Amino acid sequence: MxxxxxxxxxxxxxxxxxxxxxxxxxxxxxxxxxxxxxxxxxxxxxxxxxxxxxxxxxxxxxxxxxxxxxxxxxxxxxxxxxxxxxxxxxxxxxxxxxxxxxxxxxxxxxxxxxxxxxxxxxxxxxxxxxxxxxxxxxxxxxxxxPDGEQAMGVIIGLDEETVTRICADEQYVYLANSNSPKQFVIAGRAVGVDAALEKAGEQAAKKTQRIAGSRAMHxxxxxxxxxxxxxxxxxxxxxxxxxxxxxxxxxxxxxxxxxxxxxxxxxxxxxxxxxxxxxxxxxxxxxxxxxxxxxxxxxxxxxxxxxxxxxxxxxxxxxxxxxxxxxxxxxxxxxxx
The missing domain is CATH 3.40.366.10 (Malonyl-Coenzyme A Acyl Carrier Protein, domain 2)
Incomplete structure (x- = not known):
């Protein structure tokens, strides 16, 4: 701050x-x-x-x-x-x-x-x-x-540093919402978001899920x-x-x-x-x-x-x-x- x-x-x-x-x-x-x-x-x-x-x-x-x-x-x-x-x-x-x-x-x-x-x-x-x-x-x-080009997803159970690193590993994927400790929303190109969600699951996230819609908000x-x-x-x-x-x-x-x-x-x-x-x-x-x-x-x-x-x-x-x-x-x- x-x-x-x-x-x-x-x-x-x-x-x-x-x-x-x-x-x-x-x-x-x-x-x-x-x-x-x-x-x-x-x-x-x-x-x-x-x-x-x-x-x-x-x-x-x-x-x-x-x-x-x-x-x-x-x-x-x-x-x-x-x-x-x-x-x-x-x-x-x-x-x-x-x-x-x-x-x-x-x-x-x-x-x-x-x-x-x-x-x-x-x-x-x-x-x-x-x-x-x-x-x-x-x-x-x-x-x-365009429909299908962008996406958002939720990751629960990982810390912000880990989620940020996962996003950085994918092109055009970003940490969009830091809602609460270990609850985050990521957004970006749809292919990258799907890959990031898969990586989060491999790192023992409690939940990973695509959010309905096709807009990389925030x-x-x-x-x-x-x-x-x-x-x-x-x-x-x-x-x-x-x-x-x-x-x-x-x-x-x-x-x-x-x-x-x-x-x-x-x-x-x-x-x-x-x-x-x-x-x-x-x-x-x-x-x-x-x-x-x-x-x-x-x-x-x-x-x-x-x-x-x-x-x-x-x-x-x-x-x-x-x-x-x-x-x-x-x-x-x-x-x-």
Whole structure:
């Protein structure tokens, strides 16, 4: 960690301590992998704040958000473009429900796709601009990346040094996500990713598996897509965040519109250093975390990163919030995941 980043974290931590009357909390926003049939069932049709946002999204997108969220079972397949849009919409809907109940975090942080909802929660972008950018990213990925050329894979049970060495042994294969101790995502050219996964298995990894999809997210292979995204970003307004958003590459807080714009314009080709970012939030005096999304993806990682951290899903928080007058507890909740 650079001296400048360390100083920023120390100064921000002192500010949090000085202005917090309750235990400081960070909202965490999941990305791909957090969609399932029944997502958002605890707020859709039960919170005016959520319904208002979802109605706006449906008008902009031209399809029924309810149909995507509730029709079918399990993790039914939907096109990547729709999956990304719906995850963003539901994440933001939870933000609006929490805001309607007077809740506010000290920091926000998004994992990959979750960065857009985090920017919305931070006050850096408006909802429609975020939806436009999520759609632009998916359109660029679909247009620029041939099917089958790129891939991603997960490796569990090896240390970061070993995974990094395995990636270095293959051409155009990179460490994309450092999620938690001994849980990593690699990405790159499909042939190289398959070879790296095989080598990881030979070195006694507990699990190696290809991830569905054909995009080498968070690697230099997306540099061209990233440049076009920067052009798209120039069309939208980005404000200074009212709540600091974490940069998951440098594991440091962002306080200005310039910082947020730079991050959003680069993160597709930069690694997600999730474990380091969670530790940085701990250094910033954060003692509680809420996963603001439909699933419990990030919640499941946290005990491996910091067993002492307090974390809950937004659904659990809303279920126990006695002030949640916007939620009608008598309405049945879908539970089919």
């Amino acid at each position: 650079s001296v400048g980043v360390r100083k920023t974290i120390d100064e921000t931590a002192e500010t949090v301590k000085a202005h917090s009357t309750a235990d400081p909390v960070a909202w965490l926003f999941p990305g791909l992998g957090s969609r399932f049939v029944g997502m958002g069932a605890d707020i859709i049709g039960k919170s005016p704040a959520a319904d208002k946002l979802i109605t706006l999204a449906a008008q902009k997108l031209g399809y029924d958000i309810h149909e995507v969220c509730f029709s079918g079972s399990g993790r039914k397949f939907v096109p990547p473009r729709i999956e990304a849009q719906v995850i963003y919409v539901i994440n933001c809907a939870y933000v609006d429900v929490l805001r309607s109940l007077g809740r506010q975090p000290q920091f926000v942080c998004g994992h990959s796709l979750g960065s857009w909802a985090a920017a919305y929660a931070a006050g850096a972008i408006d909802f429609e601009s975020g939806l436009e950018m999520v759609t632009a990213v998916e359109d660029l990925l679909e247009q620029r990346i 690697t230099p292979l997306l540099a061209d897509v990233n440049r076009e995204l920067q052009t798209a970003l120039a069309r939208i307004t980005i404000d200074d965040p009212t709540i600091p958003q974490m940069n998951c590459d440098t594991a440091s807080p962002m306080h200005t519109a310039v910082d947020v714009r730079r991050y959003l314009g680069q993160f597709l080709q930069r690694p997600v250093r999730w474990e380091a970012t969670m530790h940085a939030l701990g250094d910033l005096s954060i003692t509680q975390f809420v996963e603001v999304g439909a699933a419990a993806v990030l919640t499941g990682m946290m005990p491996f990163i910091d067993p002492s951290a307090k974390i809950e899903t937004v659904s659990d928080l809303l279920a126990r919030d006695e002030t949640a007058n916007a939620i009608d507890p008598t309405t049945p909740v879908l539970t089919d995941r």
